[in-house]
Amino acid sequence: MGKALIALLTDFGRRDYFVASLKGVILSINPDCQIVDLTHEVPDYNLQAAAFILWACYQFFPAGTIFLTVVDPGVGSERRLILLQTDRHIFIAPDNGVLSLILNQERAELFEVSNKKFFITDRRTSFEGRDKMAPVAAWMSLGVSVTELARPVTSVKRLDFAEPQLRPKEIQGNIIYEDKFGNLITSISQELVARFLERNKGTNLVLLAGKKKITDMAPTYSLASADRPFFMINSLGLLEIALYKKSAAETLGLGSGDPVVLKVD
Amino acid sequence: MGKALIALLTDFGRRDYFVASLKGVILSINPDCQIVDLTHEVPDYNLQAAAFILWACYQFFPAGTIFLTVVDPGVGSERRLILLQTDRHIFIAPDNGVLSLILNQERAELFEVSNKKFFITDRRTSFEGRDKMAPVAAWMSLGVSVTELARPVTSVKRLDFAEPQLRPKEIQGNIIYEDKFGNLITSISQELVARFLERNKGTNLVLLAGKKKITDMAPTYSLASADRPFFMINSLGLLEIALYKKSAAETLGLGSGDPVVLKVD
Amino acid sequence: MGKALIALLTDFGRRDYFVASLKGVILSINPDCQIVDLTHEVPDYNLQAAAFILWACYQFFPAGTIFLTVVDPGVGSERRLILLQTDRHIFIAPDNGVLSLILNQERAELFEVSNKKFFITDRRTSFEGRDKMAPVAAWMSLGVSVTELARPVTSVKRLDFAEPQLRPKEIQGNIIYEDKFGNLITSISQELVARFLERNKGTNLVLLAGKKKITDMAPTYSLASADRPFFMINSLGLLEIALYKKSAAETLGLGSGDPVVLKVD
Numbered sequence: 001m002g003k004a005l006i007a008l009l010t011d012f013g014r015r016d017y018f019v020a021s022l023k024g025v026i027l028s029i030n031p032d033c034q035i036v037d038l039t040h041e042v043p044d045y046n047l048q049a050a051a052f053i054l055w056a057c058y059q060f061f062p063a064g065t066i067f068l069t070v071v072d073p074g075v076g077s078e079r080r081l082i083l084l085q086t087d088r089h090i091f092i093a094p095d096n097g098v099l100s101l102i103l104n105q106e107r108a109e110l111f112e113v114s115n116k117k118f119f120i121t122d123r124r125t126s127f128e129g130r131d132k133m134a135p136v137a138a139w140m141s142l143g144v145s146v147t148e149l150a151r152p153v154t155s156v157k158r159l160d161f162a163e164p165q166l167r168p169k170e171i172q173g174n175i176i177y178e179d180k181f182g183n184l185i186t187s188i189s190q191e192l193v194a195r196f197l198e199r200n201k202g203t204n205l206v207l208l209a210g211k212k213k214i215t216d217m218a219p220t221y222s223l224a225s226a227d228r229p230f231f232m233i234n235s236l237g238l239l240e241i242a243l244y245k246k247s248a249a250e251t252l253g254l255g256s257g258d259p260v261v262l263k264v265d
Numbered sequence: 266m267g268k269a270l271i272a273l274l275t276d277f278g279r280r281d282y283f284v285a286s287l288k289g290v291i292l293s294i295n296p297d298c299q300i301v302d303l304t305h306e307v308p309d310y311n312l313q314a315a316a317f318i319l320w321a322c323y324q325f326f327p328a329g330t331i332f333l334t335v336v337d338p339g340v341g342s343e344r345r346l347i348l349l350q351t352d353r354h355i356f357i358a359p360d361n362g363v364l365s366l367i368l369n370q371e372r373a374e375l376f377e378v379s380n381k382k383f384f385i386t387d388r389r390t391s392f393e394g395r396d397k398m399a400p401v402a403a404w405m406s407l408g409v410s411v412t413e414l415a416r417p418v419t420s421v422k423r424l425d426f427a428e429p430q431l432r433p434k435e436i437q438g439n440i441i442y443e444d445k446f447g448n449l450i451t452s453i454s455q456e457l458v459a460r461f462l463e464r465n466k467g468t469n470l471v472l473l474a475g476k477k478k479i480t481d482m483a484p485t486y487s488l489a490s491a492d493r494p495f496f497m498i499n500s501l502g503l504l505e506i507a508l509y510k511k512s513a514a515e516t517l518g519l520g521s522g523d524p525v526v527l528k529v530d
Numbered sequence: 531m532g533k534a535l536i537a538l539l540t541d542f543g544r545r546d547y548f549v550a551s552l553k554g555v556i557l558s559i560n561p562d563c564q565i566v567d568l569t570h571e572v573p574d575y576n577l578q579a580a581a582f583i584l585w586a587c588y589q590f591f592p593a594g595t596i597f598l599t600v601v602d603p604g605v606g607s608e609r610r611l612i613l614l615q616t617d618r619h620i621f622i623a624p625d626n627g628v629l630s631l632i633l634n635q636e637r638a639e640l641f642e643v644s645n646k647k648f649f650i651t652d653r654r655t656s657f658e659g660r661d662k663m664a665p666v667a668a669w670m671s672l673g674v675s676v677t678e679l680a681r682p683v684t685s686v687k688r689l690d691f692a693e694p695q696l697r698p699k700e701i702q703g704n705i706i707y708e709d710k711f712g713n714l715i716t717s718i719s720q721e722l723v724a725r726f727l728e729r730n731k732g733t734n735l736v737l738l739a740g741k742k743k744i745t746d747m748a749p750t751y752s753l754a755s756a757d758r759p760f761f762m763i764n765s766l767g768l769l770e771i772a773l774y775k776k777s778a779a780e781t782l783g784l785g786s787g788d789p790v791v792l793k794v795d
Contacts, residue, residue, distance in 0.1 A: 005557060007550070013445035014279070014544070015306035017321035020272070023301050024325030027270060031327055035301075036553050036565075041545035044446060045510055056547035060554030060660070062561055073510055076485025126485040127500030130325070180543035181574060220606025220656040235657030245575050245603055278710035279544070280571035282586035285537070288566050289590030292535060296592055300566075309711060310775055338775055341750025391750040392765030395590070 004033045004141035007061060009054055010070040010129065011042040021130045022070070025120065029138035038067075045073040047098045047159055048256075052177050052185075055101035056236055058089060068137045069093040070129035079157075081113040081132060083150045090146075092137050094128070097159035104161075111150035118149055164188045170263035171196055173239070175209070178255050182247020184209070186260050188239040193262065204265040207231045209241055210254050215265070221245075231262075269298045269406035272326060274319055275335040275394065276307040286392070287335070287399045290385065294403035303332075310338040312363045312424055313521075317442045317450075320366035321501055323354060333402045334358040335394035344422075346378040346397060348415045355411075357402050359393070362424035369426075376415035383414055429453045435528035436461055438504070440474070443520050447512020449474070451525050453504040458527065469530040472496045474506055475519050480530070486510075496527075534563045534671035537591060539584055540600040540659065541572035551657070552600070552664045555650065559668035568597075575603040577628045577689055578786075582707045582715075585631035586766055588619060598667045599623040600659035609687075611643040611662060613680045620676075622667050624658070627689035634691075641680035648679055694718045700793035701726055703769070705739070708785050712777020714739070716790050718769040723792065734795040737761045739771055740784050745795070751775075761792075 006026055012018035019040050026033055038057060042050045050071040058067060065088075072094045080095040086106040092113070093099050102108065113132070116122035118139050125131040136149055164173035164187045173188040197205075207214040216230035224230040224244045229252060234240035239262065241248045249255055271291055277283035284305050291298055303322060307315045315336040323332060330353075337359045345360040351371040357378070358364050367373065378397070381387035383404050390396040401414055429438035429452045438453040462470075472479040481495035489495040489509045494517060499505035504527065506513045514520055536556055542548035549570050556563055568587060572580045580601040588597060595618075602624045610625040616636040622643070623629050632638065643662070646652035648669050655661040666679055694703035694717045703718040727735075737744040746760035754760040754774045759782060764770035769792065771778045779785055 003561065005561070007554075013306075014302075014304055016304065016444045017318045018444075020301065020303040020318075020322040021325050024272075024322055024327075024330075027299075027301070028325060028327045031268065031270070031299075034557075034561075036550065036557070037544075038547070038550040039545055041543075053547045053550075057550040057554055060551050060558060062554075062558045065554075074487045077487040124484055125500055126497065130500065179546045179548075219654055222604045222607040232656065235655055235660065278571075279567075279569055281569065281709045282583045283709075285566065285568040285583075285587040286590050289537075289587055289592075289595075292564070292566070293590060293592045296533065296535070296564075339752045342752040389749055390765055391762065395765065 004030060005036065005062060005065045006033055006137050006141055007036045007038050007065055007067045008040070008070075009038040009042065009050060009067065010040045011044050011046065011050065012040045012070070014040055018129070021127070022134045025130055025134040026138040026141075029135060030142045033138060033141045042071050045071065047071055047096055048161070049177065050098050051101045051159060054098070055105065058102065061089065063088040066090045066092065066137050066140055068133055069098050070133055071098055072096065072128065075128050076124055076126050081128070081136070082153070082156050083111040083113055083146060084108040085111070085146055090140060092133055095157050097157045099156070100159040100161065103156070103158065110153050110156050111146060112153045113149055114151045115149050118144070162187065164192055166192055166196060168199065170261050173260050173262070175241075175254060175256055175258045175260060178249045182243070182249040182251075183234070184241040184248050184252075184254055185234060185236070186239045186241070188260070188262055190233045190237040193233065193239060196262070200264050205262055206265045207239070207241065208261040208263065210252060210258055212252055214241060269295060270301065270327060270330045271298055271402050271406055272301045272303050272330055272332045273305070273335075274303040274307065274315060274332065275305045276309050276311065276315065277305045277335070279305055283394070286395045290395055290399040291403040291406075294400060295407045298403060298406045307336050310336065312336055312361055313426070314442065315363050316366045316424060319363070320370065323367065326354065328353040331355045331357065331402050331405055333398055334363050335398055336363055337361065337393065340393050341389055341391050346393070346401070347418070347421050348376040348378055348411060349373040350376070350411055355405060357398055360422050362422045364421070365424040365426065368421070368423065375418050375421050376411060377418045378414055379416045380414050383409070427452065429457055431457055431461060433464065435526050438525050438527070440506075440519060440521055440523045440525060443514045447508070447514040448499070449506040449513050449517075449519055450499060450501070451504045451506070453525070453527055455498045455502040458498065458504060461527070465529050470527055471530045472504070472506065473526040473528065475517060475523055477517055479506060534560060535566065535592060535595045536563055536667050536671055537566045537568050537595055537597045538570070538600075539568040539572065539580060539597065540570045541574050541576065541580065542570045542600070544570055548659070551660045552598075555660055555664040556668040556671075559665060560672045563668060563671045572601050575601065577601055577626055578691070579707065580628050581631045581689060584628070585635065588632065591619065593618040596620045596622065596667050596670055598663055599628050600663055601628055602626065602658065605658050606654055606656050611658070611666070612683070612686050613641040613643055613676060614638040615641070615676055620670060622663055625687050627687045629686070630689040630691065633686070633688065640683050640686050641676060642683045643679055644681045645679050648674070692717065694722055696722055696726060698729065700791050703790050703792070705771075705784060705786055705788045705790060708779045712773070712779040712781075713764070714771040714778050714782075714784055715764060715766070716769045716771070718790070718792055720763045720767040723763065723769060726792070730794050735792055736795045737769070737771065738791040738793065740782060740788055742782055744771060
């Protein structure tokens with residue numbers, strides 16, 4: 001095992017003192033800790049986006065990584081701070097559902113962070129990321145055990161992500177994420193498409209998205225026709241709508257939440 | 266003590282080669298140095314904002330941290346490079362007042378960086394961050410002493426931050442910082458409010474900001490009423506105007522510099 | 531030598547899971563690797579800008595640094611992944627010309643990354659940065675040799691950067707980069723200007739840029755007259771058009787690609 005690694009995910013942006021404060025706190029407790037920024041540009045208070053980003057990259061991190069997610073519209077309220085332990089990773093976050101997609105994917109033990117002696121302050125604070133969550137992550141990175149910090153709980157808050165629906169002649173899903181290139185990632189997985197194709201062998205697929213009908217499919221961006229939106233299975237194993245070197249989101253006028261239907265032509 | 270830590274604060278943005286150049290220089294001199302970005306998104310040339318951000322987070326960093334601040338509208342001119350040494354930290358910056366709030370807070374020894382042998386070039390340069398300040402910080406992180414690098418000076422430039430005024434029935438202050446969520450941080454401290462309340466026990470407080478009168482007070486964001494601006498003591502111990510999950514700055518049409526008055530209702 | 535250092539340059543932005551994925555992959559292979567972000571804000575698919583940023587800062591990095599550049603409009607296609615080895619550094623990138631300016635500057639051995647056993651997947655992928663390039667960089671940072679990973683090639687793709695032209699009474703060049711302050715960096719080097727001045731001793735120089743004639747020259751930003759555009763030799767040794775504390779680009783209405791002429795007045 002390498003040295004301790006804490007990965008940060010917030011909606012703090014980079015322009016203020018927020019992220020620096022977390023890092024200062026962590027390094028004051030564990031100066032040898034390596035800190036990686038997942039991103040700090042989660043749209044303000046957007047738990048769905050944060051949940052997706054975390055899900056999209058956590059598997060690539062080393063065993064032992066501690067993920068600290070501070071997207072926290074309920075900061076300072078009575079909502080709990082929770083801790084999930086999976087086979088390979090630790091996740092610390094407010095109990096607001098931001099870890100839902102991890103829970104969908106991983107077998108996890110659930111805890112509530114309860115031992116206030118690891119906090120910088122045990123009073124109410126409007127910056128729990130700095131005063132409570134960062135120190136807890138840092139102490140864990142030094143080897144403090146989960147049982148010293150937290151007590152088991154039986155359930156935590158879950159976000160309601162709409163499940164894609166597999167019908168005989170179509171799959172109904174949604175756009176769940178728009179990336180910076182304007183690619184539109186949907187909730188329809190590779191596995192679902194494979195099952196659909198099993199049942200509908202030898203047929204052509206089209207994707208209905210908003211008022212558009214997309215007929216091109218391509219294995220990757222650069223193999224699509226210029227100026228024609230297409231769909232593909234992306235590097236996360238999800239159906240994605242894209243446009244080579246352009247923004248599909250802008251061109252099609254679509255974004256997160258919009259419904260899509262993959263169907264037999 | 267852990268390994269050497271240099272914290273960077275600039276208005277360089279992240280899109281160019283500027284920040285990378287500082288890091289390359291530092292790591293070429295001290296490959297084991299840990300580098301933390303406070304932020305590089307200080308508004309262009311804005312010394313007040315840089316001074317505030319530094320003040321807001323420096324205390325959370327480990328003893329021994331070297332803070333390198335490069336917000337430097339006078340780059341290449343005859344203005345000095347200065348170095349402050351406090352009990353716990355080192356601060357390196359152009360002599361333009363950007364360290365004023367540190368000097369207000371800390372007892373510091375003042376130095377001018379004078380030994381050109383630690384510079385990459387001793388000629389005039391339009392990138393002193395890379396050519397002079399970063400190497401000085403890096404050599405210090407390797408253990409070069411202040412006295413080898415710099416000579417004592419008796420004073421350095423100070424910015425003029427308007428002090429809040431405590432009157433019998435009101436406190437007059439200013440908005441000094443607007444964060445990315447649109448929260449408006451004022452110059453009025455928790456201590457000043459406490460002294461004011463001592464003198465005005467049992468009264469209700471209101472905050473006048475621009476043409477608005479704010480009557481709600483809340484202990485933290487999530488405990489405020491939806492869609493009603495409120496004021497609170499924030500995590501820096503300063504009076505702050507906020508709006509739950511919205512931008513107070515945008516909603517109220519207020520920003521840095523605007524006056525505020527906290528008074529008995 | 532210090533510990534292994536990988537420097538990342540991409541057009542991924544910071545808001546998604548892309549950069550985090552690269553870092554997770556690298557740290558899973560080499561947990562002790564230090565990772566530095568050059569920038570992730572290269573304009574989408576802009577190979578010229580990426581080539582320039584890399585050129586502008588690589589020399590400041592320690593010997594042994596591995597530069598991983600993922601600006602890759604051809605991702606997933608048959609274009610090769612290449613590796614350049616110079617005296618001091620390793621460069622890994624798609625074979626799309628993004629390393630052209632390094633090749634102009636350095637003697638380099640050219641390789642094609644060919645050993646798929648170091649990839650996360652050897653199948654077609656729309657995220658080769660994560661699945662192929664990051665693991666190759668990480669394995670190299672652990673000491674895997676170039677010959678294990680790659681095979682020599684005789685040529686790689688080059689971008690067509692217009693060379694500045696030295697004429698008897700003028701130098702013709704172009705704006706090649708606009709930085710975040712709005713400074714306009716041209717292709718005309720200090721050396722070219724020196725040769726021109728040799729031939730035209732004792733004359734005044736003016737710079738024609740767009741429809742503007744710039745007559746002020748200054749050694750650095752802060753020594754220029756307020757509100758008057760000027761030209762200078764910048765910290766990269768290139769002729770630059772600037773405006774003290776303002777954006778020359780915006781004020782003059784100029785940007786990358788626009789022609790400039792330095793001439794005798």
